[in-house]
Amino acid sequence: MDATAHHYAITVEDLERSIEFYRDSLGLDVLSRFSVGGEAFATGVGVDGASAEFAHLDAGDARLELVSYDPEGDQRPAPRLNEPGATHLGLEVDDLAAVADELPADVETLSEPQTTESGTAILFVVDPEGNLVELLEP
Known part of the structure; x- marks a missing residue:
């Protein structure tokens, strides 16, 4: 395959x-x-x-x-990232700080942009359905 x-x-x-x-x-x-x-x-x-x-x-x-x-299924809360079955969408961006500054005020984030030990900058946002989207700058 x-x-x-x-x-x-x-x-x-x-x-x-x-x-x-x-x-x-x-x-x-x-x-x-x-x-x-x-x-x-x-x-x-x-x-x-x-x-x-x-x-x-x-x-x-x-x-x-x-x-x-x-028909719609059961409306269950999304699992936290550290729980089995958790999912998220990862989208790479060129300038995370600029993207973060341009997000509409009503977009929920888990934190400000963070740079991890690997050197990748990350920012998790929450979509209107409660799904997590990771914006990252490698």
Whole structure:
């Protein structure tokens, strides 16, 4: 197998609000929007009667896929980063300090930008659905 990354998916409750966050706050371009339903989709995702609205955004070498399902699943809080099953999206930026300064005031962060022992500068932001996004400058 010679697999390469195609997309990274985040399931969201409010697709419009999430698109606005990733487009307007983080600068990702919307590549496409589409709907999928039908028996093959429901069987493929293992959710009876499922249909979904999708948005693909340009995240460099792969796409960020935002997906909103009908029916919605249980709304559980996202696990903390140090818990098994935790996930986050990592996006590389050229100038983390400048990006941090340009974030809208209503974007929640876990801290100010930090430089780790490895020399990488990181800043975790929280999207409107509670998902963590790591902005990093190597």
